Structures are given as C-alpha cells and as structure tokens.
Amino acid sequence: xxxxxxxxxxxxxxxxxxxxxxxxxxxxxxxxxxxxxxxxxxxxxxxxxxxxxxxxxxxxxxxxxxxxxxxxxxxxxxxxxxxxxxxxxxxxxxxxxxxxxxxxxxxxxxxxxxxxxxxxxxxx
Amino acid sequence: xxxxxxxxxxxxxxxxxxxxxxxxxxxxxxxxxxxxxxxxxxxxxxxxxxxxxxxxxxxxxxxxxxxxxxxxxxxxxxxxxxxxxxxxxxxxxxxxxxxxxxxxxxxxxxxxxxxxxxxxxxxxxxxxxxxxxxxxxxxxxxx
Numbered sequence: 001x002x003x004x005x006x007x008x009x010x011x012x013x014x015x016x017x018x019x020x021x022x023x024x025x026x027x028x029x030x031x032x033x034x035x036x037x038x039x040x041x042x043x044x045x046x047x048x049x050x051x052x053x054x055x056x057x058x059x060x061x062x063x064x065x066x067x068x069x070x071x072x073x074x075x076x077x078x079x080x081x082x083x084x085x086x087x088x089x090x091x092x093x094x095x096x097x098x099x100x101x102x103x104x105x106x107x108x109x110x111x112x113x114x115x116x117x118x119x120x121x122x123x124x
Numbered sequence: 125x126x127x128x129x130x131x132x133x134x135x136x137x138x139x140x141x142x143x144x145x146x147x148x149x150x151x152x153x154x155x156x157x158x159x160x161x162x163x164x165x166x167x168x169x170x171x172x173x174x175x176x177x178x179x180x181x182x183x184x185x186x187x188x189x190x191x192x193x194x195x196x197x198x199x200x201x202x203x204x205x206x207x208x209x210x211x212x213x214x215x216x217x218x219x220x221x222x223x224x225x226x227x228x229x230x231x232x233x234x235x236x237x238x239x240x241x242x243x244x245x246x247x248x249x250x251x252x253x254x255x256x257x258x259x260x261x262x263x264x265x266x267x
Contacts (some may be wrong), residue, residue, distance in 0.1 A: 004224065029193070
C-alpha cells in the first residue's frame with residue numbers, strides 16, 4: 001500500500017469511529033430524554049397504576065382482537081411473552097401493521113401508548 | 125411531532141441504492157477495463173460513495189428518532205441493527221478512504237477496497253432485508 005492509501009485508511013477508520021461514537025452517544029441521550037419524558041405521566045401515577053391505566057386502554061382497543069387477557073384471538077396473536085423492546089411495542093401500537101392492525105396514533109398520545117406498553121410488559 | 129417513520133422510509137433507500145450503484149460501477153470498470161467509459165465509471169463511483177455516506181447520516185438519524193434511541197432491540201429489530209452499525213461504520217470509512225486516495229490506488233489497495241465495498245453492500249442489503257421484515261411483521265408501517 002502506498003503512503004497515501006495508508007493515510008486514507010487511517011482517516012477513514014478515525015472518521016468512522018468518531019461518527020459511530022457520536023451516533024451511539026446521541027442515541028443514548030435521545031433514549032434517556034424519551035424515557036424521562038415518558039415518565040411524567042408514569043411518575044405521577046406510579047408504575048403499577050400506569051399498567052392499570054394501560055390495561056384499561058388495552059380492554060378498550062386491543063382486547064377485541066388479542067383477547068381479554070392478551071392470550072390471542074381469532075384474528076390476532078397472543079401478546080404474552082413478547083420478545084420485542086418497549087420502543088418496538090410503542091412503534092407497532094402507533095403505526096399499526098399494514099393490512100393486519102390499525103394505527104392507534106390518533107387515538108392514544110405518547111403517555112397512553114407508554115401505559116399500554118407498561119401493561120404488556122407485565123405480561124412477560 | 126416529527127414523522128420519523130416516514131422520514132426513515134424516505135431517506136433510507138438513498139444510501140442503499142447509491143452504495144450498491146457505486147460498488148457495481150467499480151466492479152464493472154475494473155473487470156471491463158477496455159470499456160470506453162471505464163474511467164468515467166470509476167469517477168461516478170467516486171462521487172456516488174460520499175453521497176451515499178452523507179445520505180446514510182440522514183437514514184441513521186431518522187432511524188434513531190423512529191426507534192426512540194433504542195440502538196439494539198430484540199428480534200428482527202436487533203438483526204436490523206446487527207447489520208446496520210457495521211455497514212454504517214464501513215461505509216463512512218470507505219467514503220473517507222476513497223476521497224483521500226481517489227484514483228491513486230495500488231493493486232493491493234484496489235483489491236482490498238473492492239472486497240470491503242462488497243462486504244459493505246452485503247451488510248447494507250441484509251440491514252435493508254431485516255428493516256423490511258420489521259415493516260411486514262410488526263415493526264410498524266405508516267398506515
């Protein structure tokens with residue numbers, strides 16, 4: 001390899017490392033901020049009450065398809081022991097699944113969705 | 125509220141397409157050196173790669189916004205990230221390397237570059253595949 005190529009490799013590796021570190025740091029900050037923002041509703045209610053509130057929303061909007069105790073129904077799968085993160089659950093609730101599940105973004109705000117996620121996590 | 129899902133969907137295809145295009149241009153120009161436009165293909169790949177790297181910043185930022193900062197996750201989400209982060213790092217490194225070296229590559233340097241471009245393309249394709257799986261199997265499609 002020529003000196004210029006070695007210089008290029010060094011520059012590439014350093015830039016890549018700096019950008020990855022910055023990305024992960026920014027991601028961590030964003031996640032902390034999201035969790036802190038999601039907490040006001042959760043803090044004032046307490047974690048158990050949030051899950052209770054989430055269960056109420058679940059009964060209103062999800063139980064019809066997923067079953068009253070989230071065991072699954074004729075049209076939708078069981079939600080017990082979900083192997084996805086809370087952020088991922090919130091994403092599905094907000095956005096829905098094309099052709100399978102409606103979006104609940106208009107019906108529930110961020111805190112409501114967080115409450116439903118808190119309830120689903122109690123089913124693990 | 126920023127529609128991260130729509131932004132990610134809109135931005136994520138540019139780096140994928142440009143990286144694959146840049147790799148294809150490099151390979152065609154190297155394998156078919158006698159083509160009258162082989163040199164031009166190398167130039168096209170040279171400019172496509174940094175643009176892909178810049179576009180990937182938008183895709184990554186919108187992805188972080190969409191995932192609420194969850195940089196790993198579980199299931200398909202984790203598989204998506206297992207391929208995204210190495211692809212992103214490699215793409216950045218290759219773009220900077222290429223901009224520094226330009227056409228002045230030794231034989232060994234060119235071989236290494238092409239192998240790494242192939243690897244980056246594979247990683248990006250796999251990340252895109254699992255991103256698509258997320259959409260189809262419950263990762264949230266804008267409805």
